[in-house]
Amino acid sequence: MTKSRPNAAPSPASATPGKPPRPSGFVSLRTRNYRLFTLGQTTSVVGNWMQNIAVGWLTLQLTHSGTVLGIVTGARYLPVLLLGVWGGLVVDRHDTRAVLTATQICFAVQAAVLTVLSWAHLMTLPLLIVLMLVIGFTNTFDNPARQSLISELVDREHLANAIAINSTFINTAKLLGPGLAGIVIAALGVTPCFALDTVSFLAVIASLLMLRRGEMHPAEREARARGQIRAAIAYVRHTPDLLYPMVMVYVTGILTWEFPVSLPLLTTSALHAGPTGYGAAMAVMSAGAVLGGFVAVRRNRLSTRSLSVSAIIWGALICATALAPTLALAMIALVFVGSASITFNSSAKTLMQLGAAPQMRGRVLSIWSIGWLGGTVVGAPVVGAVGATWGARSAFLTGGLAAAGIGLVVLALVTLGPSATDNRPLRPGDTNRDP
Template sequence: MFAALHTRNYRLWASGQIVSLIGTWMQRVAQDWLVLTLSGGNGFAVGIVMALQFGPTLILSVWGGVLADRYDKRKLLMITQAFAAACGLVLGVLDVGNVVELWHVYVIAFILGCSSAIDAPVRQSFTIEMVGEKTLANAIALNSMTFNMARIIGPAISGVLITFVGTGWVFLINAVSFAAVFGALVAMRAKDLYSVERAPRAKGQVRAGFAYVWGRPDLRVLLATIFMVSTFGLNFPLSLAVLARNSFGSGADAYGLLSTTLAVGTLLGATLAARRATAPRLRLFIGAVLGFGIFELLVGLMPNYILVAVLLIPTGALNLTFSTSAMNILQMSVPSDMRGRVMGIYMLCFLGGTPIGNPVLGWLADVVDPRAPLIVGGVVSVASGLFAAVYLLRHNNLRVRVSRQATGRRLPVLDVLQIQP
């Protein structure tokens, strides 16, 4: 279950990540709460901040993938971590000094979004260089476990700190937490990293990445499904904050607890993924998307706080299952000199729809009902999973007919939802 931790470089990375990610989740909760406070509880304002924070992904994530394919990923990560720490520091100083305004949060969210858009594909494609291909699936699952352990701890701590000392100190603590992952990157032994083929500097590399993905029907439908689910279904930072404040009349501690119960589910899903001995298939991905959509819809229909918190646990587990299986399929089925760009396209699909979805969902929460983002997200996720299943079945049937015409014989039944490089 912990095979990847036998590698020294990965142990350093995981230990630094848990500290830094706790700070990151503390800041996410504090940022949402600060925006709600400054805007008088306006869900649309939260959507705008998220759009600014994730909007740069639309342009920069694929270029981040190009950088990852060309250059030393460890050095690139040091640069992006330094920018993220600076954003937390500036926002914390403004908030503690009681001079913070809503437009300050907008600007800092945008700068942080630019850094994160470059960081994400570099970070994801760096995993294989730390552990090698043999334990890559385990390392990806452990990355998710680390992320979701922080997702449990961070919001809970943040909710308490916001109540007693305010949001500003949360931002400052997050800025300090980046020292852990930065130190881990410095302490790594470069000679122990697994060598991978790097892409040469050339024109048209972004276009080549998109052409490669488009030429793979399995990747094409997987990424399209990720885009739809993440744009409309993964709206929990917005929907849970608005739900806690406007539907249940609760404070930051209640929002933090809802975020924590969601993270308990994702940690459970990550644990199961780490124990899985075989590489995931598209059938697992699609099944998890359908299950996630159904449970998110149920969360939106629950009449009280306790039932919402309970149902967030299986919702989180299914969320983690479909995202981890997608990442495993992508990383294990593409050539090393294309991995950064493919992961950049993945991050584009995973986060790039946020500037579209969150303002719309925030508006729905304001004018229709605070539960509307969850209900809409659940319906869209179920529809996307069904479309992906039908598309793959039809594509497979076409491929079988073509193969029969070429060979003149009947082929055995194919596993239509298994990855086909």
């Protein structure tokens, strides 16, 4: 890169020919609608994580069983696994903001019911499982709607930046939520956590109602017809821009993104750190994800090839953590694991949003959520069984080998065969294929 002539104003033309100027790290936040959406979502995630911690604590108070805790957690993701693509189809057919507003109202009602039952000491295990199933059912619509709405709030050339910022703020909220929950539970019990979660949804609803429709970029809605779920699956299968990232998401979502299972096994059984060490490890990894988000927001080149490289690096870092001889070295490695995780996750979501036709976006993102979130229903027991059979380190190592392995396979496919996606900059002129 050359220096500008004296007294000459810098311009994009002064950059290296053929390369777009590096975007401002937080350029998407200049858009009013996106700022409102991000503020509301961040507030809600803090409340949601307070609820997650409180539900786990309440489950143990009711049953004193780790097995039952796993069942309660699985109930939250089971509907996404079974009904995810149908939820995406509903999003494709209806106004995205209206769907998202409806899901937030449902979440707020569910949280209010949790609050009342906990306050009145009427909570039972069956009721708790039903409420978790309600959350999971609502998530079948909320996940694709929330992801799709981002593309309607910002210009296309800022989509990658917007997704990375959203991931960064969410990970920051994940750092705050559990810590606040711990303080509140220690001082007042679980009920205030449920109450604060209820209030947090009001912030999201308010932000959605304040969006200026005239400044949005609504996608074309899909007309009702037969076979639209099969059409979406076939569309992904025959679109390499979507298929390769989706395969990587499914493999890593099932085997790698099982840190709630593999991390406590590693810290407590292999590194003998106890629950305090597990909490510190989660915090360190979340901090790394936040730091990684600040790097991801400045990326302006994404491709299937770069995503596969991200998977390889992420997997190698996980393997290094699994083999760390001491807790201190594992903690250092976990910072980089967290950073690599957000790089992979935000890049995969961006590629699928850019590669999907607008009228297919909800279903494509719902297929993504089945692998990334619903895969926990399958992956968590598998990773747990690996740890129980071959040792705690093997559970963590399984995730690392899976990520690195699928990354190497996809890298070979796009390098040796006709590449579906070159390493192109994310420009406003990019267009989608029609289904």
